Amino acid sequence: MTDLIIVGGGVAGLFAAISAKKNGANVIILEKNDSLGKKILITGNGRCNFTNEEMDSSYFVSSSDDKDRFVDNVLNSFDNSSLVKMLEELGMSYYLREGYYYPKTDEAVTFRDTLINEVERLGIQVIYNFNLRSIEKVHDGFELSNKIDIYHAKKIILATGGNAAPRTGSSGDSYYYLKNIGHNVIKPIPALTTLKADYPDTLLGVNALAKISLLINGDIVGTENGFIKFYKGMLSGIPIYQLSLNAVPALDRGDKVEISVDFVSDSNMVNALNREGISVKKALCQSINSKIVDSYYKEDDNMLTEQLDDEDKEGIIQLFSNVNYEIIGFGSFDVAQSTYGGVDISEINMDTMESKVCPGLFLVGEIIDITGRCGGYNIQWAASTGVIAGRKAAENGRRN
Known part of the structure; x- marks a missing residue:
């Protein structure tokens, strides 16, 4: 029997493994894919914005009213400066642009390989192509099986992610096992995703700079500035992804949801219309995409x-x-960057990431009902919860 098994070798799982091993635990990672960190490679369009200068609970959403206290407690234990320092110690170079942190290579593979290199250096065992089929609580720990092999551990960390980007192995399977254990799982729905709207076919392919507001039942609940993209009946772009964090849950509740777009904001339209000797249409096209006009x-x-x-x-x-x-x-989850919903945070010890329902089980990353905005927040969340869980699981194991 090993001290600790971590299910999932993404960001949260890798940080948990490194943290636990450095705190004295014998660790095994059970990975569904044939390689670690597959989802990391598609983050930030392959560039991996891994954290942000601005980091507090206001950049995260949850179905829970206790979200702020939970998130701030986690971030106070392992914040953005802690993450940057850890990556520096592991030898990774980075750069900072407008508050966003990236690997200096501008490649997500650098971030992933930095973590994998440390896992290998520490001698952490990785079992690949392990498709979890059962979790059993036994008297001295846990049994995990793929219906062929059975692994035993005193403690386990579930770092299996949510439902987003299933092509990377994130299928949400663990929610089923967590429900069987007795956890309340808030309905998982797509987050940081596109929004479907009816608009003129003439707008297809347009990419326009604008001020974009989200209205729920007629009330403005958020505003973002940036590029909005009109693509195959969907609205896309970073501002839309950010607003989707509130829009998708509202749609799921049956609320009326609208996007209001100000194409005039930060333009010179007023001056253009005040010039004589030019057609109105030509004047408008000096400030706004001609297809929008x-x-x-x-x-x-x-x-x-x-x-x-x-x-x-x-x-x-x-x-x-x-x-x-x-x-x-x-x-859908196929295009979403993250998952809204997951394990109810009232059932997780915010100081340790340990389940209150099933002692010895720790929950990290996207599987928890906390979702961050675009901008490095979800990687920071995965890293923070992973480090805390790995450290605490190792400490608990030593006491036992």
């Missing part, structure tokens, strides 16, 4: 700006500063 401006193409009075100009500005799209769906 064609989609919503239906007046005579030859009308000149001097033919407009102040009320006309104000009407045009309002037309493009408040374009509303009703949201009628969202991108």
Whole structure:
């Protein structure tokens, strides 16, 4: 029987393994894929933004009202500076741009290989292609089986991720086992994903800089600035992903969800409309993508700006500063970057990541009902919970 088995070799699992081994535990990683850290390679479009200068509970969401206390407690135990320092000690170079941390190589494989190199250096055993089929609590620990092999451990850490990006092995299977153990699992739904809306076909392929607001039942609940992309009936882009953290749960509840887009924000449209001797349409196209203009401006193409009075100009500005799209769906787990929902945080010890329902079981990363925004928050969350769980599981094992 080993001291600790970690199920899942993603960010959370790798940090947990390194932390536990350095605290004296014998560790085995059971990995579903034929290699470690597969999902890491697609983070940040393959560049792996691994943390952020701005880091507190306001950048995370959960179904729980106790989210802020839980997240801040975790981050206070292992924060962004702790993560950066650890990676430096492991030999990884990085750079900081506008508050976002990246490997200096600008490649996610560097972040992944830094962790794998340390796992190998520490002599941590990894069992590949292990498709977990059962978790049994026994008198002296746990039995984990894939219906062929059985592994025994005093403690286990579940770092299996959520449902997002199933092509990387994240299938949400562990939720089933956790429910059987007695945990309450908040319904997992896609997070950091696209939003489905009806819009003119002329907008297909448009990528526009705008101010984008999310309305739920008529109330503005969030605003983001950046590029919005119109792609195959979906709205996409970083601002949409950020707003989806609140939009998708609202849709799942049956609320009315809208996206309001201000294409005029930070543009020079007012000055363009005040210039004489140019058509209104040409003036508009100096500030807004021509496909957007064609989609919503239906007046005579030859009308000149001097033919407009102040009320006309104000009407045009309002037309493009408040374009509303009703949201009628969202991108599946196949395109989502993360999972909203998971194990109820009231059932997890926030100081140790140990289950209150099943002592000896630790839960880390995306499997918990905490989700971060785009910007390095989910990797930080995985690393923080992994380090804490690994350290505490090792300490508990020594006491036992």
